Amino acid sequence: MDKPHNALYFSRTHPASGCPCHLEVLPGGLTVSVSESSVETVPLERLSIKSGGFDYDHLILSWTTDGDERQMYVKDPIVIASLATLTAPEVSRHIARSIKDTSRARQATKMWIWLTMASLMAILVGLWAASDVLVQVAVHRIPIEWEHTLGESARQQVLMGQRVITEGPTVDAVQNMTKRLAGQLHDSPYRFRATVVRNETVNAMALPGGSVIVYTGLLKQADSPEEVAGVLAHELSHVVLRHGMESMVQSAGLMTIVMVVLGNQQGAIGALERLGIQITSLKFSRDKETAADLHGLHLLDEADISPAGMIAFFERLAKSDGMPTALLSTHPMSAERAARLKREASSLPRVSPVPLDVDWAAVKASL
Amino acid sequence: MKSEILYSGAFPMVRIELLAGESVKAESGAMVASSPTIDVDSKMEGGFLGALSRKVLSGEKFFFQTLRATRGPGEVLLAPTVPGDILIFELDGMNEYLVQKDGFLAGAEEIKIESKIQSLSRGLLGGEGFFILKITGKGPLALNSFGAIHTVTLQPDQEYIVDNSHLVAWTATTSYNIEKAAAGWIASLTSGEGFVCRFRGPGMVYIQSRNPRGFGSWVRQFLPTTE
Numbered sequence: 061m062d063k064p065h066n067a068l069y070f071s072r073t074h075p076a077s078g079c080p081c082h083l084e085v086l087p088g089g090l091t092v093s094v095s096e097s098s099v100e101t102v103p104l105e106r107l108s109i110k111s112g113g114f115d116y117d118h119l120i121l122s123w124t125t126d127g128d129e130r131q132m133y134v135k136d137p138i139v140i141a142s143l144a145t146l147t148a149p150e151v152s153r154h155i156a157r158s159i160k161d162t163s164r165a166r167q168a169t170k171m172w173i174w175l176t177m178a179s180l181m182a183i184l185v186g187l188w189a190a191s192d193v194l195v196q197v198a199v200h201r202i203p204i205e206w207e208h209t210l211g212e213s214a215r216q217q218v219l220m221g222q223r224v225i226t227e228g229p230t231v232d233a234v235q236n237m238t239k240r241l242a243g244q245l246h247d248s249p250y251r252f253r254a255t256v257v258r259n260e261t262v263n264a265m266a267l268p269g270g271s272v273i274v275y276t277g278l279l280k281q282a283d284s285p286e287e288v289a290g291v292l293a294h295e296l297s298h299v300v301l302r303h304g305m306e307s308m309v310q311s312a313g314l315m316t317i318v319m320v321v322l323g324n325q326q327g328a329i330g331a332l333e334r335l336g337i338q339i340t341s342l343k344f345s346r347d348k349e350t351a352a353d354l355h356g357l358h359l360l361d362e363a364d365i366s367p368a369g370m371i372a373f374f375e376r377l378a379k380s381d382g383m384p385t386a387l388l389s390t391h392p393m394s395a396e397r398a399a400r401l402k403r404e405a406s407s408l409p410r411v412s413p414v415p416l417d418v419d420w421a422a423v424k425a426s427l
Numbered sequence: 428m429k430s431e432i433l434y435s436g437a438f439p440m441v442r443i444e445l446l447a448g449e450s451v452k453a454e455s456g457a458m459v460a461s462s463p464t465i466d467v468d469s470k471m472e473g474g475f476l477g478a479l480s481r482k483v484l485s486g487e488k489f490f491f492q493t494l495r496a497t498r499g500p501g502e503v504l505l506a507p508t509v510p511g512d513i514l515i516f517e518l519d520g521m522n523e524y525l526v527q528k529d530g531f532l533a534g535a536e537e538i539k540i541e542s543k544i545q546s547l548s549r550g551l552l553g554g555e556g557f558f559i560l561k562i563t564g565k566g567p568l569a570l571n572s573f574g575a576i577h578t579v580t581l582q583p584d585q586e587y588i589v590d591n592s593h594l595v596a597w598t599a600t601t602s603y604n605i606e607k608a609a610a611g612w613i614a615s616l617t618s619g620e621g622f623v624c625r626f627r628g629p630g631m632v633y634i635q636s637r638n639p640r641g642f643g644s645w646v647r648q649f650l651p652t653t654e
């Protein structure tokens with residue numbers, strides 16, 4: 061009868077899947093029986109030993125015979141134990157080290173899993189209470205890198221099938237305004253970048269991480285570059301205030317976000333979509349909209365752009381309720397909203413605004 | 428237990444013949460048809476917590492059905508969700524297989540299936556998810572792929588680089604690192620950030636000739652967008 065298999069044998073002349081073989085540990089060395097006819101004896105001093113396998117629970121024994129490298133993968137505890145009891149101090153040291161490596165690797169993994177689980181649990185319990193404050197705390201612990209990852213996927217998602225305008229007066233104008241506003245956000249970790257899309261819908265959006273997308277429909281609707289800058293300021297404020305991440309955490313749960321980002325970067329948005337979250341049509345709460353309005357207003361002020369444009373645009377949208385615009389579906393406009401902006405604007409110290417360096421006539425002509 | 432692949436190519440099925448009392452593990456949802464003598468017990472592999480951890484952790488409704496010929500001999504037909512090859516081979520009891528979570532179709536009752544967390548750095552960088560299946564034991568195993576399955580054999584210390592999303596399975600005797608793809612490997616718009624696996628032999632790597640994510644993005648561009 062064949063001896064039971066307890067190891068896998070590899071060499072250049074054997075199949076890449078390895079040959080199940082029987083390994084015997086004797087005081088002088090190893091006896092490897094790959095088949096009845098093929099038995100090899102290897103003196104211990106010729107072996108090099110390290111740990112390996114997916115869970116680092118295998119010993120890998122390698123040696124060279126006639127210039128051909130041979131390897132053996134052993135998991136059998138009896139074989140490992142008999143290797144360890146061998147007297148050759150050289151070998152025992154190797155084994156001791158790889159056994160230590162094994163348990164250390166395993167312990168580190170285990171510890172990491174428990175730590176993650178524990179902290180996720182803690183955060184989940186926190187989210188259960190569903191308080192905005194806890195969401196904010198959680199979101200502020202999410203690395204900015206993750207926002208970039210999610211934002212970049214979202215950007216690709218939004219731009220897929222859209223006609224991106226790559227050059228010309230509209231691109232120059234929107235990038236110029238974005239740069240001027242972003243210039244006021246000195247220590248922001250985000251990379252602001254504007255993209256113009258040829259689409260008749262009145263829409264603009266800011267994605268987590270700092271991507272801003274402006275539809276030509278919005279530029280058509282605007283009467284002055286200051287009005288566009290007002291919308292941009294509002295959208296950039298959503299980014300800086302991390303509203304997109306907060307909403308995603310609120311609707312999907314932090315656990316999901318963690319899983320999505322850690323486990324599935326490539327399909328991050330696909331995964332979120334399957335969970336019913338459309339990152340691009342995230343609706344923010346009224347509080348968040350107000351916060352973005354006010355933050356945006358101050359941003360305009362700091363960039364020396366007249367806030368009158370923002371207010372005028374919001375007032376016009378409030379009146380045109382019923383007009384089919386995507387911006388209105390995510391941003392319900394009300395006279396009250398514009399009025400609040402007006403009050404806030406009047407409390408700002410009067411400085412003379414510096415006009416935007418934008419060829420508005422050329423923008424309008426190119427639409 | 429006898430198994431046979433029907434209609435091999437893009438839309439294959441597996442027919443498994445069971446003797447009275449025999450059973451087979453199948454990915455839930457894979458069953459197409461069966462003889463009336465076959466009973467389905469959705470026994471959860473690894474006890475309730477095992478199934479729960481697979482379900483929660485691998486982000487998938489992943490527990491197996493055990494299809495058992497309780498009332499006499501019979502046959503079952505199994506098919507994967509996606510178009511592509513089915514590969515059936517015999518586990519030798521020594522090799523351990525790591526299988527990407529969509530790659531498992533069916534296996535003998537004696538094989539053991541565990542969900543595994545890839546090591547921190549691997550999982551963090553890998554696009555194919557944090558969780559994979561480790562399949563061990565002796566008996567037939569059926570894997571399925573999106574597209575055709577191609578087998579790469581690696582001699583000791585031989586290296587090979589595979590796009591992450593084309594991975595189906597690999598043997599545990601290989602070691603691997605996940606690396607960011609160099610430019611040119613992957614079109615960035617459709618697949619987002621690209622990752623590749625650098626495998627080092629000895630061992631086997633099974634890859635699929637189509638990339639589910641790439642295909643998804645390709646389809647998505649034809650779907651009407653909501654404004």
Ligand SMILES: [Zn+2]
Nearest residue numbers: 298349352391
């Ligand atoms: Zn808003």
